[in-house]
Amino acid sequence: DTGVSQDPRHKITKRGQNVTFRCDPISEHNRLYWYRQTLGQGPEFLTYFQNEAQLEKSRLLSDRFSAERPKGSFSTLEIQRTEQGDSAMYLCASSPGLAYTDTQYFGPGTRLTVL
Amino acid sequence: EDQVTQSPEALRLQEGESSSLNCSYTVSGLRGLFWYRQDPGKGPEFLFTLYSAGEEKEKERLKATLTKKESFLHITAPKPEDSATYLCAVQASPRSNDYKLSFGAGTTVTVRA
Numbered sequence: 001d002t003g004v005s006q007d008p009r010h011k012i013t014k015r016g017q018n019v020t021f022r023c024d025p026i027s028e029h030n031r032l033y034w035y036r037q038t039l040g041q042g043p044e045f046l047t048y049f050q051n052e053a054q055l056e057k058s059r060l061l062s063d064r065f066s067a068e069r070p071k072g073s074f075s076t077l078e079i080q081r082t083e084q085g086d087s088a089m090y091l092c093a094s095s096p097g098l099a100y101t102d103t104q105y106f107g108p109g110t111r112l113t114v115l
Numbered sequence: 116e117d118q119v120t121q122s123p124e125a126l127r128l129q130e131g132e133s134s135s136l137n138c139s140y141t142v143s144g145l146r147g148l149f150w151y152r153q154d155p156g157k158g159p160e161f162l163f164t165l166y167s168a169g170e171e172k173e174k175e176r177l178k179a180t181l182t183k184k185e186s187f188l189h190i191t192a193p194k195p196e197d198s199a200t201y202l203c204a205v206q207a208s209p210r211s212n213d214y215k216l217s218f219g220a221g222t223t224v225t226v227r228a
Contacts, residue, residue, distance in 0.1 A: 004158075031214060042119075042202050042218025043159065055212050091158055095214070103149070104216060106158035 002026075004107035006092050012113045013082055020078045021110045023092030030097030032075050033104060034067055036060070037089045049075060050097065082114045117142045117207050121219035128226045131192050136222045138203030139185040146206040148186050149216060150179050153200045162201075193226045200224070 005024045013019050025032050031050055035043035046065070047057045051072035061067075064082075069075040079086055089111050093104040118141040128134055140148065147166050151159035163172045165181040172179050176197060178189040188201055200223045204216040 033215070035216075040220065042204070042220050043216070045215040045217070048215060050212070056215065058215075093158075102214070103161055103164055105161060106151075109156075109158045111156075 004092055004094050004105055006090075006107040006110050008110060009108060010111045010113075012115065014115050015082060015084060017082055018078065018080045019082060019112065020076055021090055021092075021112075023075045023077070023094075023107060025074070025092070025094030026105060028096070029094035029105075030072070031095045031102070031104075032069055033093040033095070034075070034077050035091040035093065037091055037109070038087075043091050046077075079112075082112075084114050087112055087114045117205055117217040119203055119205055119217055119219035121201075121203050121222050123222060124220070125223045126225070128190070128193055128224065130194055130226055130228050133189070133191045133193070135190070136188040136201055136203075136224070137185060138188070138219055140203075140205050141184075142205050142207040142217075144208040146208040146214075148181055149204045149206065150177075150186070150188055151202040151204065153202055153221070155200075159202055190224070193224070195226045195228050198224055198226045 007022045033048040034046040037043040049069040064080045067077045089109045091109045093106045095102045095104045120139045122137045150162040153159045163179040168183045176191045180187045200221040202221045204218040
């Protein structure tokens with residue numbers, strides 16, 4: 001079990017550019033989550049997938065954000081026309097998908113800096 | 116809306132000086148309360164899940180407890196390697212497909228040798 005992996009670990013971009021992040025969940029985990037964390041705060045939920053279906057999106061997820069999980073495996077999070085306020089750590093988590101409650105395991109995160 | 120408040124914001128301890136962190140929560144219905152540890156620049160690392168009032172779980176020098184309104188993380192005889200930010204999160208149950216975690220801002224613990 002290699003854990004959740006994220007790529008890249010760090011991304012520096014200029015305002016207005018598009019960026020895409022990738023997350024590879026723990027194998028056989030059905031649920032995949034994206035969170036955003038700013039300095040001094042806890043992670044904030046963005047969206048989650050049950051297999052390939054995107055089941056919930058936060059109000060924080062503006063139209064500039066889009067996420068996909070083709071074939072229920074890895075996931076990508078794209079931010080279009082980045083703004084300085086998008087600078088944050090983007091965390092991915094996966095869970096086995098148990099019926100009632102199940103534990104989410106986090107990846108190392110992608111640190112985004114928008115200049 | 117689910118609310119999670121952690122206190123204190125920061126805690127400085129001497130090695131061996133036991134203490135407790137508090138997590139108070141307001142949810143429509145609790146599926147589970149989670150504790151994570153986060154080191155600087157890294158993702159949260161899972162510690163415990165608590166499901167019902169009165170439940171307790173232990174791992175090495177850490178012990179988590181749960182009541183109907185709050186959870187405590189007790190650190191017994193801490194060592195410098197216990198220095199980290201400890202995050203509390205709740206998973207509520209207003210809908211059957213709602214599994215998102217709502218986090219508090221965390222308590223940053225520093226243990227001095």
